[in-house]
Amino acid sequence: MYDAYVLKNYGPAPMALVRGKGSYVWDAENRRYLDFVSGIAVNTVGHSHPEWVARLQAQVGKLGHVSNLYHVPQQAELAHRLCEKAGDGKVFFCNSGAEANEFLIKLARLWGREKSGGEEGKCFKVITAENAFHGRTFGGMGATPQAKIQNGFGPMLEGFLHAEFNNVESFRDKVDDSVCAILLETIQGEGGIHPATTEFLKGIRALCDEHELLLLIDEVQCGIGRTGKFFACEHAGVQADAIGMAKGLGGGFPIGAGWVSEAYAHLFTPGSHGTTYGGNPMACTAALAVLDIMDSENLLESINVNGKWWHEALASLVKKHPDHLTGVRGIGYHVALAVKGDPLPWVGRLRENGLLTVRGGTDGIRLMPPLNITRQDLETSVEILDFVFGTTI
Ligand code: PLP
Numbered sequence: 001m002y003d004a005y006v007l008k009n010y011g012p013a014p015m016a017l018v019r020g021k022g023s024y025v026w027d028a029e030n031r032r033y034l035d036f037v038s039g040i041a042v043n044t045v046g047h048s049h050p051e052w053v054a055r056l057q058a059q060v061g062k063l064g065h066v067s068n069l070y071h072v073p074q075q076a077e078l079a080h081r082l083c084e085k086a087g088d089g090k091v092f093f094c095n096s097g098a099e100a101n102e103f104l105i106k107l108a109r110l111w112g113r114e115k116s117g118g119e120e121g122k123c124f125k126v127i128t129a130e131n132a133f134h135g136r137t138f139g140g141m142g143a144t145p146q147a148k149i150q151n152g153f154g155p156m157l158e159g160f161l162h163a164e165f166n167n168v169e170s171f172r173d174k175v176d177d178s179v180c181a182i183l184l185e186t187i188q189g190e191g192g193i194h195p196a197t198t199e200f201l202k203g204i205r206a207l208c209d210e211h212e213l214l215l216l217i218d219e220v221q222c223g224i225g226r227t228g229k230f231f232a233c234e235h236a237g238v239q240a241d242a243i244g245m246a247k248g249l250g251g252g253f254p255i256g257a258g259w260v261s262e263a264y265a266h267l268f269t270p271g272s273h274g275t276t277y278g279g280n281p282m283a284c285t286a287a288l289a290v291l292d293i294m295d296s297e298n299l300l301e302s303i304n305v306n307g308k309w310w311h312e313a314l315a316s317l318v319k320k321h322p323d324h325l326t327g328v329r330g331i332g333y334h335v336a337l338a339v340k341g342d343p344l345p346w347v348g349r350l351r352e353n354g355l356l357t358v359r360g361g362t363d364g365i366r367l368m369p370p371l372n373i374t375r376q377d378l379e380t381s382v383e384i385l386d387f388v389f390g391t392t393i
Contacts, residue, residue, distance in 0.1 A: 013351065020047025023373045025356070034380055036367045037356045041189070041221045041334070044248040045293045046370035052251055052289045059285040067276055074284030081291050082259055085230045086243055090265040093279025094256040097220035098135025100244035103258035103273065104183060104216040105139040107242055109159075110267035111214050112180030125179045126216070129165035131361070133190035134183065134218055143183055166196060168203035175207065181214035182207070186232035189221035192361020193329045193336035198236040205238050214241040214264065220256075221334070224248030225294055225371050228303040228332035235331065248371075251293075253286030255279070299371045303332045306375050311335070313382045314367075321389040329364065333371060336364030337385070345393045355384040 002012075017025045017033075023046050025035045035043070045052055066072065079091035092103050105126060112123035126143065128134065134143040141150050142157035150156055161179070164170035171182060182204055188194040208215040217240040222232040226248060229235055233243075241264055246256035257279075260267075277283070294300065311328065314337065318325040324346075327338040339346055343359045350357050350365070360366040369378070 013348075015351075022046045022048075023370050023377045031354075033351065033354050033356045034369075034377060034384070035356050036369050036381060037358045038368050038370050039252060040247065040358065041226060041368045042247045042250075042252055043370050044224055044226075044251045044290050044372075045297075045299075046372050047252075049251070049289075049293060049372070051293055052286065055285050055289040056253065056282065059281055063281050065277070065280045065282065067280075068274060068278060072279055072281055072284065074281050074288060075279040078257075078279070078284045078287050078291075081288070082245075082257060086259040087239060087261055089259050089261040092258045092260070092268070092273065093283070094246075094258070094275050095254045095277050095283070096135075096256045097218075097244065097246035098137045098140045098256075099275065099278075100220060100246050100256040100258050101134045101143065101183070101218055102137055102139045104181075104218070104242050104244050105143065106273060107258070107260055107264065107267060108181035108183070108214055108216060110272075111264060114267065115180060115212060123178055123180045125159045125161055126181045126183050127161045127163055127171055127174050127179060128183045129185070129188070130162055131165055131188055131191040131194065132162075132183075132185055132218075133188070134185075135220075165194065166200045168200060168207060171204060172207055175211050175213070179211070179213060181216050183216040183218060185218045185220075185222065186236075187222040187227070187330065187334055188361075189334070189366075190360060192338075192364035193334060193366060194361070195232075195329070195331060196236070198238075201233060201236040201238040208241070216240065216242050216244070218244045220244055220246045222331075224290070225300055225303065226332055226334045226368065227330075228300055228307060230300070232331065232334070249290065250283055250286040251290040253283055255283035255287050257287075294371065297372055303371060306373075306378055307332045309375070310378045310382070313379075314385075317382065317385055317389060320386070324389045324393075326363070333367075333369050333373075335367045336360045337367065338363045339365060341393075346388065349388050349391065349393065350384065353384050353388050355381060355388075 016028045116122040128143045134140045138157045142160045145162040161174045242260040314328045
């Protein structure tokens with residue numbers, strides 16, 4: 001039935017996952033897997049976390065959806081919590097990472113118009129990085145300079161320029177009066193887990209300040225605690241003008257959000273943007289449960305402690321298996337093992353041995369466990385990796 005009726009825009013592994021508990025999932029044949037995909041960096045608090053489940057169950061029995069024609073109290077609470085983390089500002093709620101980035105791109109256009117004294121279409125360009133990934137909408141595709149994402153859908157949305165990641169001068173070369181913003185992932189996720197350097201992010205912040213450009217940070221994959229800080233850009237101590245988030249925010253319930261600093265929040269006025277589902281009571285309840293669990297279980301702290309051990313163990317694996325492994329990239333639980341040759345056969349071999357991973361870029365195997373994974377389960381992951389990279393493909 002899957003083959004007959006589901007559109008063939010994905011290439012799923014030949015299996016169905018039917019239940020999960022903590023860091024484990026089970027397939028339809030009752031085989032167990034340690035889940036280091038986490039629904040592509042989504043299952044922040046693992047599978048079926050009792051508090052997350054209970055709060056969603058209680059909310060769905062009370063009120064599931066009402067639209068943004070009315071105040072949604074949970075939105076106010078969640079927006080407040082996100083502003084405590086991102087800074088003074090306002091939050092827009094949507095349903096996915098691509099929509100969070102659409103919000104950032106629309107914000108950039110509004111800023112460009114204001115900067116040009118109200119004239120539209122004069123200052124509207126956004127510079128993004130080579131090897132970036134910002135989503136599959138027309139805004140997201142335009143911001144994603146990769147043939148495999150754009151092919152077949154041309155012409156692309158106009159107004160995007162691209163520069164070399166981790167090279168401030170390359171971005172500087174693209175700046176002129178038509179540019180209004182720079183959009184960056186703090187860690188390029190789909191591109192293979194390539195972190196922006198602190199020097200680069202600081203340099204880009206200074207460049208934005210110099211030319212009155214908005215610094216838009218896409219934290220859709222690396223944010224929500226995955227690196228051991230709530231936003232990955234906190235590691236560099238760099239303040240964004242707006243941040244896009246999604247994935248881990250709902251812990252498995254679809255929600256996206258765009259935070260914009262107070263200085264630019266006036267650019268959106270009633271009627272200027274919106275979406276039916278954005279921030280509905282279910283989505284906000286899920287996200288509030290994620291934030292509460294992150295606090296009550298000290299997840300950021302445990303990532304920093306267990307992550308240190310895990311990174312050392314992964315580095316030892318690289319030394320032990322130099323025929324197959326070339327390095328480890330990433331911060332906290334946003335990690336890729338770099339392999340020689342095609343990562344895909346290794347992803348399959350790891351799956352056969354009970355560890356779910358996902359390719360990132362051309363040489364990366366992404367390892368993105370739930371943030372509440374135990375030390376013991378991290379140790380299990382290292383044992384499986386050690387065994388699998390001791391074999392040949
Ligand atoms: N931005 C980044 C950095 C992502 O990694 C992704 C998805 O992988 C997106 C945006 C798009 O998010 P979504 O798939 O929820 O639309």
